[in-house]
Amino acid sequence: MSGKAGAAASLPVQVRRDDAAAFEAALGPSIEQAHRLATAMLHDAVAAQDVVQEASIKAWRKIDRLREGTEMRPWFLGIVANECRSALRSRWRRSVVYLGGEVVSDGIEPTAVATQDTLRALRSMRYKDRLVLVLHFYLDMAVEDIARVAGVSTPAAKARLYRAIALLRQKLHDEEDEP
């Protein structure tokens, strides 16, 4: 009933929690992916960095309770994903409403139309659908790891991903799909 033992990037049993070098060794390799994930979920570069730091604090508080052999990256990205969700719930206070009612995050100025359409489509999706799409398309994660990050079973993650892809394609009106 416990999680599967991971292969690479698993934590040694004894971790000195006060050791900055230990933090960098354990979580450092995952920080860039965490940053990409947070950016993709929040569409806010500044908020994404805040989320990664907050997630790092929370992860480090829990790290000595981690089961030996647990894969670090999916575990940490799961914490980042949860922090993104919390940030999104309060995020409306920090959003800027431009003319036309478009809600765009601070500091982001997408230019190309296709880019804008894609970002808008992603923002319009439910959080958990957006999450699996980002993990699959942007972070190139396998379904098993997506399941761990999202906190669901592998079949559920696969089903959610299929539905999310279909929904995104529908929102973007993929022109290559038309006869």
Next chain:
Amino acid sequence: MSDGQDPRNERLRRRVRDALDSIYRPAPDLVRRSAGAVARDRRRHRLAAPLGGIALTAVAVAVLVLVLVRHVSEHGVPGPAVTPQPTVTPRQSVYTLTAGNEVVALDRTTLAVRWRTQVATPPAEGVDAGAMLAISRDGGVLYVLPPSRNSGGTTLVLLDASSGQRLAAIPLSASGGAVYRTLAVDPQSGTVDVVGQDASHLLVTEVDPQRRVVLASHVTRTLPPVTRVGPDILGAAMFTADGTRLYYSYAGGSPDRSGIDWVDVSGPRLSPCPSTGGAACIPGGADGFAVANSHVVFSEGTLPPHLVETDRDGRTPRQLTTGMGAIASSVLLDAAATRALVVASCNNLGGLGSVDLTTGDARAIATPAPNGTEPGPTSPCGERAAPLSTSTIALTQLPGATAHPDSPGTVIVVDTTTGKVTRSAAFPAEVVDLLAPT
């Protein structure tokens, strides 16, 4: 997914990546800044503990002197605290508490007895199974709440988890009257929260196991006047992983006083859940519950048996079938909190079921014994359950919900993939609780 074979997915992938790359801003110093944030957080925690301790100590010293003088005058000089000498890793053990108030530590694999310690005199009556064992965060100290009667006990006993050596006995109710029946360890602070009741209230009392003192008692519910049915029986207590909320279950004298309450923990402040008309904050969860992430999963103790999953505040209930034919007595969740293992009581004739919390699919792993037969030592049934490994659990077998000190007891090990009993251990008294540290 085989993106490589579906050109549409590959086009979609490029489009998503290009869009997200356009808003991504590399931050090469983010690792260093995150490490700095972690270091500052660690320093804050290290500073807060001694400052808080100094303040508490100043108040506690005078109280302790008065208590010690009274204790010495009544009982003589207490012995020195014994430094534990670990000989066995506690996580290789499973701990049991019998209705005779004996703690027995077993080898997790063979169920051979490692040590036994009598922690209190046996109660005169039977005791309903419940959560009366807990372990410290480092696995070194076992906390025991031996009942003096079915409604609970008044002392928290500390044992060395490796050897069973008695370390301390902490009186819980200086003024008398309150009895305590379940406990949980705060995963953040290490404080032991014991849950009990007096004539008019449910209480949560916080104990500092390091300094072996009661920190505070908080009234969490005012009870209606005692009815002819009897007092509330507290079942189990459980903290959320972040230590911000303590849930506890109880079976009251009437159905509308049975369920799960919680208190929100913020430093020294405990805030009880809001109750409507005296009902439990999460009604109906008195028989076995589990807490994971932001969800509560519990058995309603009804037939046909089903689980209920709610959010952390008991809202948006979702009913899930269990695939079993007997009332569930215990609910265990896997590490990802995506699958629930449900154990049925022996009295309702036992069984084992698995529920996928994501899809709601349920599967009976072992079905109940036929009506008219009695579950035996090969029947997967029990009142209290503890996971031993990814595919085995230990169960306390009881013919009813109550454990008796003068009836022999049994603990069984069940393979959760097959539902078969693979091992059993006999006890001179029926077993009230068991604990397998993870």
